Amino acid sequence: xxxxxxxxxxxxxxxxxxxxxxxxxxxxxxxxxxxxxxxxxxxxxxxxxxxxxxxxxxxxxxxxxxxxxxxxxxxxxxxxxxxxxxxxxxxxxxxxxxxxxxxxxxxxxxxxxxxxxxxxxxxxxxxxxxxxxxxxxxxxxxxxxxxxxxxxxxxxxxxxxxxxxxxxxxxxxxxxxxxxxxxxxxxxxxxxxxxxxxxxxxxxxxxxxxxxxxxxxxxxxxxxxxxxxxxxxxxxxxxxxxxxxxxxxxxxxxxxxxxxxxxxxxxxxxxxxxxxxxxxxxxxxxxxxxxxxxxxxxxxxxxxxxxxxxxxxxxxxxxxxxxxxxxxxxxxxxxxxxxxxxxxxxxxxxxxxxxxxxxxxxxxxxxxxxxxxxxxxxxxxxxxxxxxxxxxxxxxxxxxxxxxxxxxxxxxxxxxxxxxxxxxxxxxx
Amino acid sequence: xxxxxxxxxxxxxxxxxxxxxxxxxxxxxxxxxxxxxxxxxxxxxxxxxxxxxxxxxxxxxxxxxxxxxxxxxxxxxxxxxxxxxxxxxxxxxxxxxxxxxxxxxxxxxxxxxxxxxxxxxxxxxxxxxxxxxxxxxxxxxxxxxxxxxxxxxxxxxxxxxxxxxxxxxxxxxxxxxxxxxxxxxxxxxxxxxxxxxxxxxxxxxxxxxxxxxxxxxxxxxxxxxxxxxxxxxxxxxxxxxxxxxxxxxxxxxxxxxxxxxxxxxxxxxxxxxxxxxxxxxxxxxxxxxxxxxxxxxxxxxxx
Numbered sequence: 043x044x045x046x047x048x049x050x051x052x053x054x055x056x057x058x059x060x061x062x063x064x065x066x067x068x069x070x071x072x073x074x075x076x077x078x079x080x081x082x083x084x085x086x087x088x089x090x091x092x093x094x095x096x097x098x099x100x101x102x103x104x105x106x107x108x109x110x111x112x113x114x115x116x117x118x119x120x121x122x123x124x125x126x127x128x129x130x131x132x133x134x135x136x137x138x139x140x141x142x143x144x145x146x147x148x149x150x151x152x153x154x155x156x157x158x159x160x161x162x163x164x165x166x167x168x169x170x171x172x173x174x175x176x177x178x179x180x181x182x183x184x185x186x187x188x189x190x191x192x193x194x195x196x197x198x199x200x201x202x203x204x205x206x207x208x209x210x211x212x213x214x215x216x217x218x219x220x221x222x223x224x225x226x227x228x229x230x231x232x233x234x235x236x237x238x239x240x241x242x243x244x245x246x247x248x249x250x251x252x253x254x255x256x257x258x259x260x261x262x263x264x265x266x267x268x269x270x271x272x273x274x275x276x277x278x279x280x281x282x283x284x285x286x287x288x289x290x291x292x293x294x295x296x297x298x299x300x301x302x303x304x305x306x307x308x309x310x311x312x313x314x315x316x317x318x319x320x321x322x323x324x325x326x327x328x329x330x331x332x333x334x335x336x337x338x339x340x341x342x343x344x345x346x347x348x349x350x351x352x353x354x355x356x357x358x359x360x361x362x363x364x365x366x367x368x369x370x371x372x373x374x375x376x377x378x379x380x381x382x383x384x385x386x387x388x389x390x391x392x393x394x395x396x397x398x399x400x401x402x403x404x405x406x407x408x409x410x411x412x413x414x415x416x417x418x419x420x421x422x423x424x425x426x427x428x429x430x431x432x433x434x435x436x437x438x439x440x441x442x443x444x445x446x447x448x449x450x451x452x453x454x455x456x457x458x459x460x461x462x463x464x465x466x467x468x469x470x471x
Numbered sequence: 472x473x474x475x476x477x478x479x480x481x482x483x484x485x486x487x488x489x490x491x492x493x494x495x496x497x498x499x500x501x502x503x504x505x506x507x508x509x510x511x512x513x514x515x516x517x518x519x520x521x522x523x524x525x526x527x528x529x530x531x532x533x534x535x536x537x538x539x540x541x542x543x544x545x546x547x548x549x550x551x552x553x554x555x556x557x558x559x560x561x562x563x564x565x566x567x568x569x570x571x572x573x574x575x576x577x578x579x580x581x582x583x584x585x586x587x588x589x590x591x592x593x594x595x596x597x598x599x600x601x602x603x604x605x606x607x608x609x610x611x612x613x614x615x616x617x618x619x620x621x622x623x624x625x626x627x628x629x630x631x632x633x634x635x636x637x638x639x640x641x642x643x644x645x646x647x648x649x650x651x652x653x654x655x656x657x658x659x660x661x662x663x664x665x666x667x668x669x670x671x672x673x674x675x676x677x678x679x680x681x682x683x684x685x686x687x688x689x690x691x692x693x694x695x696x697x698x699x700x701x702x703x704x705x706x707x708x709x710x711x712x713x714x715x716x717x718x719x720x721x722x723x724x725x726x727x728x729x730x731x732x733x734x735x736x737x738x739x740x741x742x743x744x745x746x747x748x749x750x751x752x753x754x755x756x757x758x759x760x761x762x763x764x765x766x767x768x769x770x771x772x773x774x
Contacts, residue, residue: 242480244580244602244637285585312579358559358589360579362600 045069046069046461047082048235048420051090055097056395066095068418071460075392076412088463089169091291091420092457094390097410098130099397101371103195103298103346106132108154110139110167111149115351115439116244117151120371121159123349125465127371128454129397130419131162131409132349134196136173138385143168143179150188160458162419162462164190166220166406169208174195178208180471185215190405193220195274196321200226202259207271218270218296218404223256223281224248224321233362235323237309242396247429248323250278257281261288261295272404273297276347277322278331286341297336298346299372301377304333304442316357316364317444320350326360337396338387343399346375369443373431375423383425390425397421425452474593475572476594477584478492478603478769479644487609493766494613494759500537501758512517513541513773515531515569518544519562520597521577526733526757527597527606531574534764540571540772558582559589566592571595571772575599601698607732608641610763612649614756618728622649628723630684630713631658631692631740634663636735638732643670656682657713660703661694686723690730691715691741702718712721715741728752 046068053064060076067074067082101285107115111254124132133152136142148165152419155163162180167184172176175192181192192212198221199205205209205221211221225356229252234240236247257273261284264271276282278296288295302320307330311318316326336342357364372379378396382388402410409417456466479487488581500506501696516535520528528544535542546563555563558577565573572593587594598604615622629647634641646653647670653738655666656676656773666676685688694709720727729741729751737743746753 236663238665238668241634241639241663242669244600244640314585355557358557360558360577360582360585362579 043459045085046080047080047085047087048090049087051093051095051437052094052423053412054390054394056391056399056413057097057413059391061391063351066412067259069088071418073414073416075414077183093424095421096394097398097412098459100131100356100401100407100410100419101129101349101374102133102401102405103345103368104134104172104349104371104388105137105351106134107151107351108120108138112227114353117154117163118158119437119439120163121163121228122421123371124161126437126454128375128421128423128457128461129161129371130457131164132137133164133166133190135193136166137166137196137220141168141173141377143171143173145180145183145187146349148184148189152188164407166191166193166306169194169199169219170204175199175204176203178211181211182215183218185217189217190407190454191218191220193222195220197220198222198224198226200254201390202263204266205260206253206263208272209267213267213269218272220262220274221256222254223313225252225255225259228252228255232325233319235308235325237308237326239311242312246319249331250280250325253278254280255321257284261293264295267295268292275300275303275322276326276342277303277333279329279331282332282336284340289341294370296343298344299333299337299342300346300348302368302444304330304381306330312362314372316361317442319361319364319366319369320368321366334387337382345374345378345396347371351438352442353440357442367442369436369438370438372436373443373445374401376453379425379452400461418458419457420456422456423452427452475587475771476595476605477587478596479605479608479641480603483663484648487648490609490615490770491616492767493769495766496760497762501725506537508537509539509541510769510770511538514540514571516540516542516572516574516768517565518542518563518574519565520545521547524576526760527576531758531764534761534768537761538765538768540768549724558586562586562590566590572768583690584606595767595771598637600637602637603641604637605641606637606764606767609767610756610759611642611690611730612645612753613759615728615729617755619687622646622651624650625687626652626654626685627688627690628654628656628686629692630679630682630715632661632694633657633666633692634661635695635698636692640669643673653694654682679719680722683719686727688728688730689715689723693734693736693740712737712738714739715745717742719742720745728755733757756759
């Protein structure tokens with residue numbers, strides 16, 4: 043019987059609303075108890091004095107690149123970056139090669155993750171075959187093989203009728219539909235947010251309305267179909283407003299935001315530096331402010347990173363030739379602390395909820411809580427340690443981030459998956 | 472990082488004035504039998520053109536030779552670019568041959584800015600995508616100053632495909648530093664509202680007559696079909712509404728200058744009659760290009 047006692051920490055558990063001193067006892071991969079004076083005979087002890095002990099954080103939007111693009115990332119390296127970022131579970135987007143559009147690919151990912159990943163990996167299946175936007179993928183079989191949602195992330199379904207059918211199927215199998223909302227005709231050729239900065243730099247724009255029209259479409263389709271619709275990486279203020287409105291109507295609509303969209307805007311870009319190139323693009327300061335306000339008001343449910351590794355050879359090119367996407371796993375907690383907790387916009391309990399109860403609820407996962415019997419997945423972090431992000435020491439295979447060299451206050455300290463420590467800051471060389 | 476010339480936006484008014492003053496020193500050379508100076512003897516300049524260009528490349532070559540420097544010109548076709556070498560590798564290879572400056576044209580906006588962060592040699596931007604074309608704006612200013620004692624207070628209309636024009640951006644930045652009243656004109660798909668915020672003194676109109684009224688200078692731009700994914704407006708609508716014809720000139724000042732960075736498309740954005748008229752200074756622009764580029768090369772390599 044393996045037992046681990048996390049002693050003297052400040053336990054923050056949004057599921058129960060608890061925020062206060064307590065010990066947590068883990069036993070055989072389950073939470074055995076939370077409280078003072080637990081019977082911990084024979085347990086290994088982890089002194090969490092001065093640290094926050096929270097349910098394991100879940101990143102519902104990650105690109106692990108395996109199978110097919112192992113030069114950028116693998117399930118193993120991505121999972122190690124996740125552990126170092128304080129995540130105990132990550133969702134793998136299906137835009138691999140082959141695309142995860144069948145039970146075979148889903149099973150392959152599940153099996154590779156079982157052998158090589160240090161955190162839980164939940165695959166997300168494609169909406170359409172090869173994410174080509176035409177024929178629906180085998181959503182039911184993929185669910186049986188382990189997917190927790192469907193999405194054609196990066197290659198959004200442009201045909202509204204196909205999307206309607208997809209939502210109907212997803213509803214039949216009780217899966218949420220996650221949409222990367224982008225009208226590809228409006229955004230065609232674009233490399234950054236359309237506005238003054240794109241005009242100045244002579245780069246083609248991705249207008250905010252290319253996101254907005256698809257959020258509007260999908261909300262209307264969610265109402266017609268009754269499907270659960272989740273907006274991936276929301277970035278525009280009008281989209282956030284529409285999600286708020288949909289919620290007020292009682293529609294099953296949720297949204298996530300990435301740390302880069304609430305910490306950076308187009309004004310922060312180093313001109314032509316591809317570490318600032320992603321989709322959706324860094325938008326205007328108004329949009330970034332709306333993202334923060336959306337989290338504070340509850341219009342936005344969750345924080346997800348959209349961790350998108352690309353090797354240096356692909357990012358060291360003319361800006362317009364570089365692929366979209368940046369790393370996110372290792373800086374997410376620190377950026378969320380900086381924007382929301384240190385700035386006193388929301389409570390620590392609420393911030394933890396954005397990474398735990400929210401994604402667990404959206405994806406219907408048995409995770410994100412410290413109740414007895416729950417999986418022993420724990421994120422331990424602190425609020426005050428000063429540190430500087432050095433991407434050259436990242437566990438990811440790639441190095442594309444705008445946050446290299448950024449100074450942070452507080453961040454991940456230890457990550458426990460299934461009762462076993464998979465990463466500890468004090469054991470970093 | 473060595474100081475090159477990436478754009479007009481980063482220059483001060485004084486720096487622009489210094490380049491123009493030096494260019495004026497070089498203008499008389501055009502009429503001399505011996506056109507060669509030895510100010511940059513022994514220096515080597517690489518002209519690296521990833522995009523088709525006749526006048527700019529030739530003009531830089533002549534400017535380098537007149538200064539006594541050695542100039543090597545490389546165009547993208549026939550070079551290692553076609554063998555799939557990355558831009559960084561190509562430039563690093565050239566940099567290893569120790570040129571004193573690299574003159575570069577590229578179809579991607581920001582390509583020289585990106586390279587300037589990774590290369591030891593100074594880079595002179597000879598046009599990057601739809602971003603800047605600094606020597607064009609300098610030679611345009613020199614051409615205007617051949618006819619006016621100062622830029623201050625002039626009214627300049629820039630008409631055509633503004634959104635895709637690096638010439639327009641560089642001119643806007645330069646003219647704005649001198650308090651010029653700048654009117655941009657074109658159909659809305661080629662003239663997004665953000666262009667008005669690019670610099671002080673810029674206004675927008677979609678009405679060509681409005682743009683030309685009382686103008687001291689009319690700069691016409693080519694419609695850059697090669698930079699457009701689709702047709703942003705019906706082709707037949709362009710010339711009737713945005714093509715410069717003789718009847719327009721009556722709206723402008725009587726001594727208005729008609730300019731065009733070339734290549735011109737007669738009957739598309741400008742009538743033959745206007746292009747060849749007394750008011751046209753299009754060939755003077757080409758001539759002034761050499762003097763301006765001599766001034767730029769000297770400034771960068773004398774450091």
